[in-house]
Amino acid sequence: MSLLAILATVLASVIAMECVAWASHKYIMHGFGWGWHRDHHEPHDNKLEKNDLYGIAGAVMSISMFAIGSPLIMGAAAWEPGTWVGLGILFYGIIYTLIHDGLVHQRYFKYVPKRGYAKRLVQAHKLHHATIGKEGGVSFGFVFARDPAKLKAELRAQREAGVAIVRDAAG
Numbered sequence: 001m002s003l004l005a006i007l008a009t010v011l012a013s014v015i016a017m018e019c020v021a022w023a024s025h026k027y028i029m030h031g032f033g034w035g036w037h038r039d040h041h042e043p044h045d046n047k048l049e050k051n052d053l054y055g056i057a058g059a060v061m062s063i064s065m066f067a068i069g070s071p072l073i074m075g076a077a078a079w080e081p082g083t084w085v086g087l088g089i090l091f092y093g094i095i096y097t098l099i100h101d102g103l104v105h106q107r108y109f110k111y112v113p114k115r116g117y118a119k120r121l122v123q124a125h126k127l128h129h130a131t132i133g134k135e136g137g138v139s140f141g142f143v144f145a146r147d148p149a150k151l152k153a154e155l156r157a158q159r160e161a162g163v164a165i166v167r168d169a170a171g
Helices: 003-030 033-040 052-071 071-077 081-104 116-128 146-162
Strands: none
Touching: 003 033, 003 052, 003 081, 033 052, 052 071, 052 081, 081 116, 116 146
């Protein structure tokens, strides 16, 4: 593969992972996988959460793609783009860890952004946590954040329609 094709594959994989993360968060974590995700939405003093198991699932996806792309593992059947897809998934995992766990939930460092896109990311994810339980909710992505004013309006509509239970401070 050319350098341009490699870079395009890695970038496309990072972007695709935000789509995968959004869908997984909305339909798995807030669906049948709520048992692993619930503790992420509830107050606790634990260093680790069951929700962190989803990070392991992401690592397995990345490692699997590296394996598929590796001639050492797959021999002549190796699919070279697999290596670069695996790298894109790895980069997304690092971005997710820094933004979601680090910036939004402050698990690794203490910094509250006062303006710009970082502030928007934090606000959008805080609005995601404004619901009680797995029903309803907004902002299921981790890197791309919609306008917080629109998210608040959507939460109000969900509360009025009986779709979601929204904490008083958020709605």
